[in-house]
Structures are given as C-alpha cells and as structure tokens.
Amino acid sequence: MAEALPWQEVLPGYPLDRRAFSDDAVLDRELRRVFRESWQLLAFASELPDAGDYLVRRLGNDSVIVARDEQGRFTVLLNSCSHRGTQLCRATFGNAAHFRCSYHGWTFANDGRLVGVPALRTNYPKDFRKDRYDLPRARVTCYRGFVFATWSESAPPLEEYLGDARWYLDALLDLAGGEWEVYGPPQRSVTTGNWKVVTDNFAGDGYHMGTTHQAAFEQGIYGSSLADGTLGKGELELIGINVPTPQGHAVRAGYVVEKGRRTLPAKVEDPAYIGYPREVWEAFTAGQTPEQVRFNSHCEVVHGVLFPNAAFLSVSHDRAIGREDDPLTKYFVWRVHNPIDARHTECLYWTLVPKRHVDEEWKRRSYAFQARSQSAGGILFEMDDFENFARIDAAIGGTVADGAPLDLSLGLGLGEPVPDFPGPGRAEYLTLSEQNQRAFYRRWAELMEGDDE
Amino acid sequence: MSEPARADHRPAYELQPFPPRGARQVELDASAGAFLTEESAALDEGRHQDWLDLLDERFLYQVPVPLLREDPALPRHSDRALLFEATKHILAMKLGRTGLRHAWSDRPGGVTRHFISGVRVFAAPEADTWRVECNVLASWTRGRGEAALATAARHDIVRCLPGAGYRLLRRRVLLDTEVATHQQLSIIF
Numbered sequence: 218m219a220e221a222l223p224w225q226e227v228l229p230g231y232p233l234d235r236r237a238f239s240d241d242a243v244l245d246r247e248l249r250r251v252f253r254e255s256w257q258l259l260a261f262a263s264e265l266p267d268a269g270d271y272l273v274r275r276l277g278n279d280s281v282i283v284a285r286d287e288q289g290r291f292t293v294l295l296n297s298c299s300h301r302g303t304q305l306c307r308a309t310f311g312n313a314a315h316f317r318c319s320y321h322g323w324t325f326a327n328d329g330r331l332v333g334v335p336a337l338r339t340n341y342p343k344d345f346r347k348d349r350y351d352l353p354r355a356r357v358t359c360y361r362g363f364v365f366a367t368w369s370e371s372a373p374p375l376e377e378y379l380g381d382a383r384w385y386l387d388a389l390l391d392l393a394g395g396e397w398e399v400y401g402p403p404q405r406s407v408t409t410g411n412w413k414v415v416t417d418n419f420a421g422d423g424y425h426m427g428t429t430h431q432a433a434f435e436q437g438i439y440g441s442s443l444a445d446g447t448l449g450k451g452e453l454e455l456i457g458i459n460v461p462t463p464q465g466h467a468v469r470a471g472y473v474v475e476k477g478r479r480t481l482p483a484k485v486e487d488p489a490y491i492g493y494p495r496e497v498w499e500a501f502t503a504g505q506t507p508e509q510v511r512f513n514s515h516c517e518v519v520h521g522v523l524f525p526n527a528a529f530l531s532v533s534h535d536r537a538i539g540r541e542d543d544p545l546t547k548y549f550v551w552r553v554h555n556p557i558d559a560r561h562t563e564c565l566y567w568t569l570v571p572k573r574h575v576d577e578e579w580k581r582r583s584y585a586f587q588a589r590s591q592s593a594g595g596i597l598f599e600m601d602d603f604e605n606f607a608r609i610d611a612a613i614g615g616t617v618a619d620g621a622p623l624d625l626s627l628g629l630g631l632g633e634p635v636p637d638f639p640g641p642g643r644a645e646y647l648t649l650s651e652q653n654q655r656a657f658y659r660r661w662a663e664l665m666e667g668d669d670e
Numbered sequence: 671m672s673e674p675a676r677a678d679h680r681p682a683y684e685l686q687p688f689p690p691r692g693a694r695q696v697e698l699d700a701s702a703g704a705f706l707t708e709e710s711a712a713l714d715e716g717r718h719q720d721w722l723d724l725l726d727e728r729f730l731y732q733v734p735v736p737l738l739r740e741d742p743a744l745p746r747h748s749d750r751a752l753l754f755e756a757t758k759h760i761l762a763m764k765l766g767r768t769g770l771r772h773a774w775s776d777r778p779g780g781v782t783r784h785f786i787s788g789v790r791v792f793a794a795p796e797a798d799t800w801r802v803e804c805n806v807l808a809s810w811t812r813g814r815g816e817a818a819l820a821t822a823a824r825h826d827i828v829r830c831l832p833g834a835g836y837r838l839l840r841r842r843v844l845l846d847t848e849v850a851t852h853q854q855l856s857i858i859f
Contacts, residue, residue: 309848311740400750402735404735404752405735405849406851406852407849407851407852428772429774435770436763436767436770438763538760540757581685584752585684585755588755589760592753593850593855594733594753600775603852604775607852608774
C-alpha cells in the first residue's frame with residue numbers, strides 16, 4: 218500500500234481500504250469480531266405487545282427468534298433446532314407458546330427450553346438431559362422500547378455500551394412525550410453495497426446532500442420551504458453539529474438559525490419543534506429537561522448511527538410530497554443494515570410515531586412522508602443513495618481499484634467545539650465534515666485489529 | 671383533457687380500505703384489458719405524459735408491505751404498512767427525473783417491460799367505477815448486469831368517463847416476494 222494518508226492516522230492498525238467493502242474474508246472477520254461482540258438493535262417492544270408474539274430477525278449472520286415469553290420478558294433465541302439444526306420458524310412473525318421442529322418434532326418453549334422430544338423415554342439413552350439442548354439465548358436488553366441483543370458474554374451492559382449516545386437517544390425520545398410506537402410492520406429491502414457504506418452515510422454525511430440529492434433539491438422536495446413552513450418567513454440558514462463517540466456511535470444535528478449566526482443561542486426563548494404541530498410545542502417543552510429543549514428546539518434534521526449497524530433519521534417534508542395544505546411534518550425512522558454478504562445489505566426500516574400528543578391523521582401523514590421519500594421505493598433519498606452505493610460496488614473489486622486509496626479527511630482538524638452544547642461528547646460545528654464517519658471506522662478498526670485466537 | 675375540480679379527499683381517501691370485489695363483470699374484461707395494455711405501453715415506451723394523462727387527479731398508488739405468516743389463510747400483505755405510496759403529483763416528479771441531469775438512478779435510464787395477464791373486472795362500490803385485477807410480471811434492465819424481475823397481483827380501481835375511456839383512480843401492487851431488492855422497487859408497476 219502507498220504511504221498512510223493523514224486521516225488514516227486516526228485509525229488503529231486494521232486497514233480501511235476498498236477491500237473492506239467487497240471482500241467476504243473481511244466480512245467473516247467482522248461477523249466474529251464486530252457483530253458478535255456488539256449490541257444490535259433487533260426489534261421494538263411495540264411490535265411484540267402480547268405474550269407469545271414472536272419475530273424472526275437476524276443477529277449477525279444468524280437467524281434468531283425474538284419472542285415475548287409467557288412472563289412478558291423478551292428472549293432472543295437461535296432459530297435452529299438443537300437436534301439437526303432445522304430452522305424452527307419459517308414465518309417472519311406470529312404468536313406461539315412453543316416452537317415445534319418440522320423435522321423430528323423436538324419442541325421448545327418460547328423461552329428457549331427444550332420441553333418435548335418424541336420417543337425420549339423409549340429410544341434415548343437414560344442419561345439424556347433435555348436441559349443440555351435448550352436453544353442458545355442471546356443477551357437481551359429492552360431500553361425504552363428498543364430491543365437490543367448480543368451474543369457476547371463479555372460486552373458491557375447496554376447502557377454502558379451506548380455511552381454518550383444514550384443521552385441523545387433519551388433526548389430524541391423525550392422530545393415528544395417519551396413514548397413512541399412503530400407504525401405498522403417494518404419495511405425491508407435488499408440493496409447492492411456493503412453494510413458499512415450504507416451505514417456511514419447516516420453517521421454524518423451532510424456532504425452528499427448537494428450532489429446525490431441535487432435532483433431532489435431541483436424538484437423542490439427539499440428546500441427553503443422547510444424553515445419557512447414552521448418558523449415564518451425569514452433569513453434563516455442551517456448549521457450542522459457533529460457528535461462522534463469513542464464507541465463508534467455518532468449524531469449529526471442541523472439547526473435553523475438566523476442568517477450569519479454561527480453558533481446556537483445559549484438560551485432558547487421560544488422553543489420550536491420543526492415538523493410538529495404548533496399546538497403541542499408547549500407540552501413537548503414541559504416533558505423535557507432544559508438541556509433536551511436546547512438540543513431539540515430549532516432542530517431541522519438529526520441523524521446518526523448506533524454502532525455497528527443501526528441508523529436513524531428525523532427530518533420533515535411538506536406539500537412538496539403531500540397535498541397543498543399539508544403542514545411541514547416530521548418523520549422519525551430507525552433502520553438496521555444487515556450484511557447478506559460483503560456486497561449486499563438487507564435494510565429494515567421502522568417509522569416511529571409518538572404515542573401521545575399527535576392524532577392518527579398526523580401519524581399517518583408522518584408515515585406517508587417516510588414511505589414516499591425515504592423508503593426503498595421512495596423518490597427522494599433512497600433511489601439516489603442506493604444508486605451510489607451500487608456504483609461503489611460496481612467500481613471496486615478490481616486489481617487496481619482495490620489498491621487505490623479512499624479518503625475520509627473532510628473537516629479533519631477544522632471543527633470548532635460547540636460552547637455549552639447541551640449534550641455530552643465533543644460536539645463540533647462543521648456542516649460538512651467526516652468527523653463522525655472517522656469515529657465509526659475508528660471503532661470498527663479497533664475491533665478488527667489484532668490476531669485471531 | 672381538463673378534469674373537474676375535486677374536493678380534497680385527504681385523509682379519508684388515503685385511509686379508506688381498498689374497495690372490495692363486487693359482482694364479476696365479464697363483459698368488461700376485454701375493454702379493461704385493452705386499456706391496461708395501452709397504459710403499460712405508455713410506461714414501457716417512456717411516454718410519461720401519456721401515462722400521467724390516464725391517472726385521475728386523486729390517483730393513489732400503494733405498495734403494501736408483504737407479510738410472511740405461518741397461516742396461509744391470513745392476508746399476505748399489511749393493511750397499514752407500505753413500501754411505497756405516491757399521488758399523481760409524486761409520480762409526475764418521479765417520471766420527471768428523467769429530464770434532470772442529476773437524477774442519478776434515472777441516468778442512464780433502465781427499461782421496463784410489463785407483462786399483464788388474467789385481467790378480470792369486478793363491480794366496485796362507487797358509481798361508474800370498477801375494480802380490475804390482473805397478474806403482472808415486470809422486468810427492469812439497465813446495461814449488462816443490472817436486471818430485476820418481479821411478479822405481483824395488481825388491483826386497480828378505474829373510472830369510466832363518458833366518451834373518454836378509463837382513468838385510474840387507485841392502484842395497489844401486491845408483491846409476491848417478501849423482501850424486494852431496490853431494483854425491483856424502482857419499477858412503477
């Protein structure tokens with residue numbers, strides 16, 4: 218390889234080069250060292266309201282059953298019979314107290330215990346112990362309705378794993394009364410491109426907006442009406458703030474400020490929650506700490522990543538994709554990006570809506586704006602994002618291409634710390650920066666580095 | 671052709687369940703099938719304005735989220751979640767992208783083919799409207815290696831205007847695959 222580029226000095230010993238986006242050997246290592254050792258977002262509690270409800274999801278490259286057992290607890294079980302390895306659940310969701318294998322009939326309770334073995338008394342050795350064949354269970358933590366799991370026995374507790382990102386997650390949820398629900402079953406699609414390419418875009422990539430989504434701006438899908446729609450006509454502009462974390466999580470928030478202003482106001486006189494009905498602003502403010510109000514007020518867009526493969530985005534649209542009288546309406550989408558192989562990624566999308574303060578019409582419009590713009594079939598973000606992810610995939614893997622450099626130096630050393638930023642971590646002003654992506658890949662490289670045991 | 675001004679139907683219109691099947695209208699199968707053939711041709715040949723002219727002003731296009739359930743008797747698609755939803759205005763923007771230099775996913779453009787079969791017409795609750803069901807095999811191809819095939823059931827609500835033929839009021843696309851690729855989802859079915 219050529220000599221190290223400046224941005225590479227922020228990465229530990231494992232190289233980030235183009236093979237990281239195409240090589241199945243790199244993915245194998247990621248599955249063992251990144252996915253197996255990390256907490257991953259699997260589901261939302263509101264998808265599993267009743268005892269016996271289950272979903273089939275992926276944890277790394279393993280099929281797992283996410284179930285709510287008879288005591289109401291969440292369990293995450295390997296979806297593979299302990300006898301011959303047969304997949305227990307073929308359906309993607311349902312309700313069952315037991316999972317019975319379709320091959321020889323071994324039966325497991327929905328907490329993973331093996332409870333039934335045909336011909337156990339007559340045809341198995343006397344010392345056969347059913348409890349040695351319970352389904353492998355992942356560690357599960359449900360945090361504010363987000364169901365996370367990990368296969369790792371040594372990973373820290375989830376709240377520690379989230380680190381500073383937890384404050385931002387709390388702030389985003391407390392914005393609208395604290396309780397959210399998933400609108401309908403999640404959308405799923407398969408995209409061409411490595412899971413990291415799809416994910417680092419959410420970590421902090423404001424840089425691609427002007428090019429990738431240029432057509433969307435030209436069509437007025439996304440433009441000056443955003444700020445004007447809620448805050449009245451005025452000379453406004455957007456400033457971006459990046460918050461990377463040592464755990465690889467990242468948040469990027471864009472605020473509407475008066476033109477020429479380069480900092481956030483120290484005190485918010487009139488909190489404004491862009492994309493939510495004006496009538497609920499007061500109630501929103503009452504449900505938050507003063508620091509949360511400073512973080513959420515005048516925030517036009519916020520997106521980020523929970524390492525390794527969960528991403529979120531909250532942004533608004535108006536009549537450009539709705540009807541003439543549609544008010545500016547925000548949606549809040551959470552996603553996970555699961556590798557199918559090194560070059561294909563399955564994306565799950567959950568749109569969250571507040572349980573309180575907004576009516577069914579608002580929830581439906583919020584969901585529709587996500588489905589129209591940002592779902593896999595949508596017209597704004599995803600079409601051109603997926604096109605670029607596929608164009609990366611189409612251009613790597615060649616003998617010369619794999620030896621050519623990448624770059625992650627945008628904004629390196631240029632961000633200014635935000636004085637008195639309400640949230641933890643080193644928040645920096647710089648609307649165009651790859652600071653968050655560098656944090657994402659730094660954590661990735663830390664986990665990838667070192668010899669295998 | 672100018673359409674009469676209509677009342678705003680949101681949200682009731684978008685939240686309305688898809689109109690149920692009424693009595694079979696065999697005598698309309700041929701004319702509805704001929705309409706769908708012309709409509710598909712407009713899409714496949716890139717005559718976008720011709721296609722948009724076949725949509726009623728309150729046209730609503732929806733692709734519900736497919737569901738893989740244990741019991742085959744239960745619905746295979748969500749009645750709430752959508753992979754995509756579009757109004758006529760949104761479809762005009764989507765098709766209008768081919769004229770924009772920076773609409774990356776449409777330049778170079780792909781080619782679609784719609785293979786329509788099994789067209790059957792049923793009565794629908796609203797006056798002068800019919801429910802038309804068919805099977806669709808759609809392909810999308812671009813360049814050497816990029817291709818997608820998708821099969822779906824398509825449910826349309828059409829209106830018959832005196833002297834002007836059919837117009838599409840609603841279209842629901844029920845994809846057969848549980849998880850579609852982004853190329854499959856790029857197709858307007």
